[in-house]
């Protein structure tokens with residue numbers, strides 16, 4: 014296959030990831046979602062904390078998934094990686110409580126990357142039933158996927174050539190798609206979680222409804238055990254992370 018053919022086929026595979034979030038007719042652009050959401054107040058803090066903790070558990074599950082694929086192989090497609098994640102992730106069902114009002118919500122399709130629009134699309138009922146800092150974190154997550162996929166396309170071309178000429182180990186070549194999705198999820202969760210965490214800190218320092226007051230709330234009881242700590246990233250991850258960071262910083266004003 015020539016370089017152009019390789020580029021087209023890889024692009025199609027990567028763009029296929031967006032389709033999962035596109036099937037629902039009630040998906041709206043990220044910027045519309047931000048506009049329709051309400052600002053977070055002290056009263057939202059316990060749920061924000063719960064949502065963040067759940068996303069941190071998801072991040073750990075993606076790191077476990079990624080490291081397991083890198084060490085043990087056994088996953089070659091995006092679907093394989095998602096199936097592995099589903100086994101590693103034990104979510105907190107309490108995150109769905111405020112969304113019970115959303116009768117048609119598909120909890121597997123709350124948000125997705127939007128490659129041709131503003132980078133993210135989000136379920137409109139989610140947008141109006143969680144506060145804006147959570148929405149912003151979800152949108153940052155999806156936009157990170159777009160950034161990773163853009164650098165990932167070039168990276169996968171490089172992997173394709175390296176695998177073709179036999180310069181990479183076979184297990185790495187067999188697992189590169191699953192690794193790319195896992196790494197994309199690790200980065201997206203990291204970016205989204207960091208944003209929500211810093212907003213929660215800001216909220217704690219000052220209650221928007223009483224700016225002179227600190228915002229305090231009862232810590233939530235633990236719902237589950239956290240995943241084991243992740244291992245150090247290997248060269249593959251460092252390279253994709255470096256490219257993604259460069260893209261993200263370049264994309265910012």
Ligand SMILES: [Zn+2]
Pocket residue numbers: 154158198201
């Ligand atoms: Zn994601």
